[in-house]
Amino acid sequence: MSLAHIDTARSAHVARQDVAPAAPRIRAVPDGTQARGFVLYVGIDEAKAAAAGTSLHRIVEALKALTAGLAPTAETYAAVAIAPEGAGGRDVDVVRLALQDPAALAQHRAPADDPDRAPGGVVVDISRKRVILDNETASLTYKEFELLQYLVLREGRTIERAELISSLWSAADEEDAPNERTIDVHVRRLRAKLGRYEDIVRTVRGAGYRFDRHADVSIRQASTPSPDIF
Known part of the structure; x- marks a missing residue:
């Protein structure tokens, strides 16, 4: 083989090495979309x-x-x-x-897992921002649901009123500057709407409020229920 042929073959081999192989396609990604993570x-x-x-x-x-x-x-x-x-x-x-x-x-x-068909009790449906009491949707306000949700996601921990104020109220809220009485009023209204299940929101005297899981309470989680703790 001539030197010219050897150089040509070597150049072709190097060129093939420089071309990166095509990345395998992710099967779950349909045409017209791209994987972002x-x-x-x-x-x-x-x-x-x-x-x-x-x-x-x-x-x-x-x-x-x-x-x-x-x-x-x-x-x-x-x-x-x-x-x-x-x-x-x-x-x-x-x-x-x-x-x-x-x-x-x-x-x-499964069909029986639909909260609308729950046989009774309380369903705190975080994914749909609603509470169902004995198969009937409770008429909670946005702030009342946010208050209940905050306690539910911290099950078993006593939450001080100051933490509730700083976490659930902001300068953009229409209400005047909230205080501890504001929390007490919202909790009282929330309990009234929970009816016979009002004791799922417990008062810890001198400390704050706590959600305790009951056998007749079911929690439907939202898409991002977990805190970033790492």
């Missing part, structure tokens, strides 16, 4: 993480570091999935449901 559901609780010699925080930090190493310009956001203690099922399935994964919801949902 992904979600990785990790099912593990603090006890299991501790038994493995780690923690949820360390796992998250390791995944963030890996992502930064592979793609320095990638943006990350980590959220913890919260579920009632003793919730059954596989951890990853509980996480997917808590974070409102569409595929998991489609598999989990």
Whole structure:
């Protein structure tokens, strides 16, 4: 083979090396759209993480570091999935449901699971911003629902009035500067509308208010119920 042929073959080989292979297409992305990121559901609780010699925080930090190493310009956001203690099922399935994964919801949902068909009790439907009492929608105002939702998402923790004011009222609100009495008035009106279920909002004397889960209370989570704690 002549030197010219060898140089030509070598140049063609180098050119083929310089051309990056086409990235495989993500099957879930339909034509006309583009992938902007992904979600990785990790099912593990603090006890299991501790038994493995780690923690949820360390796992998250390791995944963030890996992502930064592979793609320095990638943006990350980590959220913890919260579920009632003793919730059954596989951890990853509980996480997917808590974070409102569409595929998991489609598999989990059944006609009897429709809050409109609940046999009775209280349904706090965060996803639709409503409360259903014994199959009837309660006529809560926006602020009353926000107050109940704030307590529900912090189940079992006593919330001081000052925290409720700073979290639920802003300078843009039409009401005058709220005070502790403002909170008490809204709680009283909320309880009146909850009727025989008024005790789900508990008064902790000298401290504030707390939501306690009852057997006849069901919570329908919103698409983003989990706080970013990492």
